[in-house]
Every structure is written in C-alpha cells, then in structure tokens.
Amino acid sequence: LLLLTLSSGAMGAFGFLIVFCLIFDSRSLACGPGRGFGDRRRPRKLAPMSYKQFIPNVAEKTLGASGKSEGKITRDSERFKDLVPNYNPDIVFKDEEKTNADRLMTQRCKDKLNSLAISVMNQWPGVQLRVTEGWDEDGHHLEESLHYEGRAVDITTSDRDKSKYGMLSRLAVEAGFDWVYFESKAHVHCSVKAENSVAAKSGGCFPGQSQAILEDGRRKYIRDLKAGDKVLAADEAGQAVFSDFLLFMDYDTKTQRQFTVIETAEPCRKLRLTPAHLIFIHNSASEVIVTFASKVRPGNKVLVSEDTPGLLSTATVERVYTEEHYSSFAPVTTHGTIVVDQVLASCYAVVEDHKWAHRAFAPVRFGHRFTSTFLPEKRQNLTCQRDGIHWYAKMLFHISCWVMDAQSFHPLGISNLN
Template sequence: MRSSALLSVLQTAVFAFLILTGPSLQCASPRGSGRRHRPGNRTPLVYKQHVPNVSENTLGASGLAEGRITRDDPKFKKLVTNDNPDIIFRDEEGDGSDRIMTQRCKDKLKILAISVMNTWQGVKLRVTEAWDDDGHHAKDSLHYEGRAVDITTSDKDRAKYGVLAKLAVEAGFDWVYFESRGHIHCSVKSDSSAAIKIGGCFPPMATVYTEHGGTMNMAGLQLGDKVLSLKANGKLGYSEVVSFLDRDENRAGMYYTITTSDVRTITLTDKHLIYTSATNSSSIESYVANYAQTVQIGQFVLINDNDSEVRSSQVTHVTSQTVKGVYAPLTHDGTIVVNGVVTSCYGVINSERIAHLSCSPLRWMHSLSKYIPFISRDTEQNGVHWYAEFLYSVGRIFLSPDLLYIV
C-alpha cells in the first residue's frame, strides 16, 4: 500500500476514536450497545459488593486457583517485583512480599495508580497485601499465587474506598471485592491463561451460513464470502467478509461454550461480544452486546429462526474449553450468525459502536481493493491484523479502562 493511502487510513481511525469517545456518546442496541462510565458519575461499590457478581474462582472472574507458589518453587521466578513510585507498599513483613505479584496484576495496579492520583489530588494508591506465603489466607487464596492484592488509599480515608473499588473495576481487575471496611480486595486471571492472550475469536469448526444456502466451517471462510448476518434494520441478510481481525490455525485459546434451550451451541472467546437480554423479549432493542464471559444461565440470546428472522433462546449451560485455532472474520455489517446464534464481529472493545465505526477503514480498503491494484486484500494474513493492533494501541490512549480490555 502506498504511504499516502496508509496515512489516510490511520488519520481516519484516529478521528473516529476522538469523535466516538467524546462526552456526547450515546449508544443504542444492538449496534453501539457499549456503556461508557463518565468520571463525574461513578457509582461507588458498597460494602460487601463484588464485581463481577460471581465467585472469585470462577471462569467469569479471576478463574481457578492454580496452586500455591513458595519462594523455592520454580514458578516464583515468573513473579515480578513492583517498584512503581506512584504506589505505596505497606510491607509489614519487611521482606518485600507486598511488591511481588504476577505481571498482569502489576499492569492493572499501574493503571489504577494513575486513576487514584487523577481522582484525588495528593493521594496515592496503597497496597497492603500482595503475594504471601504465611498461610494466613484461605486454602485457595490467589494471594499465594501473586494474583491478588488488598488496597487502600494512602490517606486511609475509608470514605474513599467505595470509589477506589470502582476505579479498580475500571482499571481492568478481573474481580474486585469491597471485602472489609479497611481495604478493597482485587484479583486477576492467571498470566498462563490463554483466555487473556487473544481477543474476540471463534474456533475453526464453528459454522456460518453462506449466501448459496450451505454451511461452511470458520477455517474455510475467505475474503469476499457472504455469510448470514444481522442487518441494521433488525432483519437477517447476507454480508460480505471484508477482513479477518485475527486468524491463526496454530494458536490455542480458551473458549466459552454457550448452549441454549433450542440446542444451539456457540463457542467463542471470553472478550468476544454477543447479544444478550435479561428478558425473553422479541424486541431487538432489548439486546445488548456484552463480553461472552459475562453471559449467565437464564439470560437470552438471539438465534436465527430462518434466513430473515431472529428470535430469542434461553441460555441453559455455559462451559469452557481450550481449542486450537482462532478466527475473527469481519463482515460489512459487523455482525455474523455462528452455529445459528447471532453475534457481533468484535471483541476487546466493550462498545460495539466504537468498534464498528473504527473499523470503517477496513471496509473501505476492501471495497477499493477491487478497483485499485496496489491496495492489498490480506489474503495470506496469519495472526492479528495490523490494523486491529493499531486500533488497540490507539484505544489504550483514548478509551477509558471500562471500555477497552487491557491485556
């Protein structure tokens, strides 16, 4: 691609992010159903509340404990020391234990520390407990793995702790708990979990409906194929595959498998967006695009009734498994029907509207590639698309933590 064409694409993407992340953003369902929390309207967590509203050691939160790590354990070498000058460490043991944690935990604390300083002038984040091997916690405590921290503010003002917990949620901790009057407990998924290393994808054997009436495995899908998708008018129709945001037949990932009462089963990664509703509503407007990891039994998803209509179906089971191969096709409409379930094409960004409009340059490039030879169609793409990587980098700058999943 010529440099002028590439520059135009990048400028358009940045412009889209700046426009869409402004204070006037309002979203409708299902397109643009992400929710943005404005700093001035934060709702603090209340005592004993935890986010998400599931147990800490579940797939929808920080996941299962993987085993206690002691100082003489080989896994201890994989833990890191946090020397962030913007964080105060209690270190009552005197051996630096409160600074030891996983890389993911360290990354989330860095984001949170900045948020704390921006929220309260002269106040810093304070860590009272991180990795520990003293045996004072519950048997499967994530403190023993360096995946959990207990935090306060440096001024120890307990009136701030509800907001502090909310800031921790926005910073990307996988589970936040207003555990006691004296601290907030936060934890993260394991660094070794494949679920945090990929974005929004489907496995290779997932099936799509093609324009010519047959089904096709995700691994066989190509640019230019037209697949069943949800149109802006709420009807089903066929939409062209314009790109792959990710495609790698050799990379393994952890997937969530959602089964419905109509025996529809869809498998997708934790940060892929799927439309859900708390009620058995026939109105498309009641369905919101949320991360797959938040789907709960009893909620409703959209399935195809025929080639043009959709209807609701209740979730009966949610399980997880590791599968080899990741595929993230992008259609012109930004939606796709996979295994008979309607989903978004997007992941990682928790706002379908921002994701869809930010990917407009990819749709334009695909259209132009049919007429302008020097614009590549990425037919041999393997791995994360360069434009998706670029959007993620821009998003880290312009999007708040509650909108962008930060790996």
C-alpha cells in the first residue's frame, strides 16, 4: 500500500536508496573491476610530473589528447560567442593586456580550470591557482596554438613557487585536462578538446537508423522503440530471449557522433556503436567476454542472430572502421542486452563490466515490474524522454566516481558527463 501511494519523486528517491545499497553492498562489489574494489578507497598519493613531461604521452593536437586545431577565434568570429568568461574568485588572472582576454575560454576549459582551482587550495592552503595566459587575440603563439581558440591556459601558483609546478601539473591531470605539459620552469601548459569533438566521440549509443528485432519478427528502428516492445536479446547463458524495452539511457536526435563499425563476412553483419559501448566477443578459450567497441579487432568473434529468429551463433570480425552519423540512442532492456542490426551487444557503456552495470540498473527493472503490475497506464511515460542522458544514468556515473578508479572508465565515454 505504501508503494502505491509513492509519487514519482518518491519513487526516484526510493530507487536511489536501492542503488546506493546495491553499489556499496560488498557482495555486489565482489565482481567489480580493479584491485580491492570492495574496500573503501584509500587516498591515492600523487607523484609530481617531471620537467618537460606531458600527459598523455602523445602530441597535443592528436586524437588521444586535445585534438586538432579548429582555427583562430577573433572577436569578430561567429565562434567568439562560444567563449565564456571565468570570474572565479579563487583564480588569479595575470591579464597583462588589461582586456580580460585571459578570462575567456571554452566551457570545457573553464570547468577543468575551476576544478583545478579547488585542488590547488586543498593541496596548499593559502595558495591560489594563477593563469598567466588564456585566450590569445594578439598572435603571440604559434600558428595553430589552442590559445587562439580558448582551449589552452598557462598556469602557475599565486606564490610563484617553482618547486610546486611539478605537483601543479599532476593536479591538472587529475582535474581532467585533456593534455598537460610541464613546459617550462615558469609555467605549466594545459589544454582541452574542442566542445564538438567531445560530443562527437562520447557516450555509449547506436545510431537511430539501427534496427532491433521484435518478438513477431518485424524490424524496428532503435529510435522508435516504445514501452511494451519486446526485442531480441540474450540471457546470462547466452541464449536468445525476447526482452522488455525499458527506457533510453541516452537520447540524442541532433549531435553528429563518431561510431565504430564492426563488420563480419559470414554471415554478413554490420554493427555501428560508439567506441565506449560494450560488446560481447568470444576469446581464444571460447569464453564470452565483454569489451569496449573500440577494442574490437579483425579476427575477434562476435555473436550474431541467424536468419531464423531466436538463434545466435558466432561470426568472425572482418573489418573495423569508423563512420559518422547524426542522432544516437542507448536502449536498456530487462536483460541488459540487445541484438542490434543482428549483432548482440550490451545495453551498457563507459565501464568495462557488464555484470556490474546490470546490477546497478536493478532499481529500473524493479520500477518497470511495479508499474507493469500496478500502474500499467503509466508505462508509456517511462520512455517519454527529452534529448540528453537519463538522470538515473548520470547519477550512477557520479556515484561510481566515488568508488572506482578513473582507469575503470572509457575516456570517451565520460567526456560528456564531466
């Protein structure tokens, strides 16, 4: 009777309580990734970066770091509106030009800088973060410098104690800058990816034109799935089942994203999914394991559906490449799996542990069973979702950050959640 009287807000709070207990229950954490995952996280001792060291260990303008330059931004540029001022009182801006240009930066750069400012005050009480160079409109840097786009800052501490700069560099890495370089004895250089680059590569989804297989054998576009649909999936034993569609973890009708394409020859199948999405493959011992789509290579074996509905078999990956498509959707089913374009994939992304993710979505399955039994007229509302990441998925991510190491997450998977 109590459950019947719960409002939607109370149901959300109830779900939070369940997932909180689920995540911190030692039995649930026993299978989690990483050493000592079930134990309380101990503070990690940070090591200062070495002079001239850069992280990640690739060139700044490569895909694995901040990415290529997209051209200078001037005050007359259309893109100038994308720069935002930073008036954080905990940051000292040198502002040599007296134009406040150093305060202008992209939103991503601002977010990382504000996070670093907190870390600096915690590391050295009474000391603040100092920015010596931000957006540059005067041409003081090399032609393709990210300073011209508001994507780079040069930083020191407010006391200008050079002995602190190695640790300052490490704190910048921890704050989430996409590339950090202990460039000189006078400052540390930090930069971030372009806003559209982050959106294009992040998340865990399928393009909208991908298709699921319904119980009656019909195909349906992923974007058109609704409450009540049963789609082809697989159970824990790897057997084909038809599973209830629950909701979209991510629903984006506008953004152009980069998708990994996994193609098999016999039978011919082609699955498109974002790099941070999980997929099932057979290893050399014929065991089914879960990995990120970005790790799949030719020669791996994936599970595909036969032309006869309800049967799954293995197929060898022949090609892996990338494509770009507009719109992306991340459906969740009761079994946590789904066959998309006749290839079996997980419903989950970002963390390379399908079982952990499936346990974490137990409250969603509980809510589905509850509404199906007691409030069937409300089921349709569960899948009515505006563009964006579902609140529950965002909440899980932030809770996970407390209990898991950063290495547990796919870097492209969390970019749009930071």
